[in-house]
Amino acid sequence: LTLAVAARVRTGDEVGNSVICAASSAMCSAQRLGLCEGAKPGLSCEEQWPEALVASSILTIPARRPICHRKEWTDHVLMVTSGWAASSLTLQDGRRQILSFILPGDFVSIASVFEPMIGRSVDAITDVTCRRFRREDFKAALIDRPELYGKLFEIWADENAQADQLALDLGRRRADERIARLIVSLAEQAAKRGMAQGETIDFPLRQRHIADATGLTSVHVSKVLGDLQRKDMIDISDRLLTILNPTALRRLAGWHE
């Protein structure tokens, strides 16, 4: 065991000078598992991983390319270190549902720590870089440090809770509510990773992504988004999202936190 883990994953390094590994109630997976840069010893990231994981390789995927396919088997566990990706399922006729967006510090699939098949397709939205761990190394590391099982479990439980909310959204909320929720949720995720500047975040999503995530068509997304902008709740321009009226947006989203 060494401290060579430092500089492993630098969450939010797209934005620069972000708070890394600040003690937060709900951080990204990398932070939770102590996989991120040990820039501030004494906080949650001082944990040490075995040499085997340090030796893991780096992967680069250009925008709009698949990272992995639904039925693909792999011996590796991927963690995104920069860029955005989308995890989705698709029907034969092309109808697609995005199940989650993957931001820096997230596992491409938490399930792949245990299972060789992830069951979803994952596509790069922007250019993406990943760190690739061999699953066996990862598992061995877990056996060495069983307290991490609990943390991995927490991450997974959170993902499940989000999946439940997604079903509730898709089954029972109107288009404007769904879109408001997606925006609020993405803004929060970005903020947790230090990727936010006030109420503004980098926003690489096309309206097609929003449509596929909310179960709508991109035409309808355009109309709803136009409404929200005309009501001065949000602004999207130059691939930048700003929440102008957080209170109203959260009310529409039914956000209670």
Added chain:
Amino acid sequence: LTLAVAARVRTGDEVGNSVICAASSAMCSAQRLGLCEGAKPGLSCEEQWPEALVASSILTIPARRPICHRKEWTDHVLMVTSGWAASSLTLQDGRRQILSFILPGDFVSIASVFEPMIGRSVDAITDVTCRRFRREDFKAALIDRPELYGKLFEIWADENAQADQLALDLGRRRADERIARLIVSLAEQAAKRGMAQGETIDFPLRQRHIADATGLTSVHVSKVLGDLQRKDMIDISDRLLTILNPTALRRLAGWHE
């Protein structure tokens, strides 16, 4: 360790003379974990659990009553031994989304093995009986028999796969497709538990349950169900569901298995 585990959970005992613990590729949770009746030694149910679990208590919940609430904390793990239940989330204004139906042999929440809060509300549809294990006992049993971790994991992974499919259904399929899928899926689950008699199963769901599971209104469910019956694809009467044309129904459901 003793064999006192026998007669613990008898899946499908509503239907009588069912195949119990037959070797099947995808069984209920009870069977997978060796928690069901050891009627056929040599098959998958000869596994033995610690005395502590045998001493677990029985719970009875009448139809239409809550089994547990979303934010409730509990020290117990529940497994349904008879009756049907529904696991759901509800908005303030009453809109409700059922996330899954729980049949005999299912855990009320697999997450409750590790976490005190399950995050969903669960309600009895029919009269329900549960076996109640203390979580600490359950965990202790897992530590004794670590191979069960893998099985528990499998069960959980299956649940996640179903959650993903639910999102795809709610976001991207039409009403008739959703309803067809629900019916096919319930019929398969019932068959796996030996609760089917040919293409007929006990079917205690009200149209309101189908509506809440598919993200529709019960009025619309009535119309679609009427169509399916007029087309001789299914028949529902006397709380009994019969699939008259499995091929057509599966085609509509986009079932590929």
Added chain:
DNA sequence: CGGGCAATTGAAATACATCAAGGCGTGTGG
């Protein structure tokens, strides 16, 4: 017998999809 839940049916309203056209930015090849 009465009351309430469940199911059915039809008419009207609405939320969202589909279709179609035009503009705007971006990369690309001549």
Added chain:
DNA sequence: CCACACGCCTTGATGTATTTCAATTGCCCG
């Protein structure tokens, strides 16, 4: 550098799936 194609966004007109509303029936249970 320009012409051009292409993807992305917008907007309006039209179509449709699903909801809402309302009235009626049957049924179970007290």
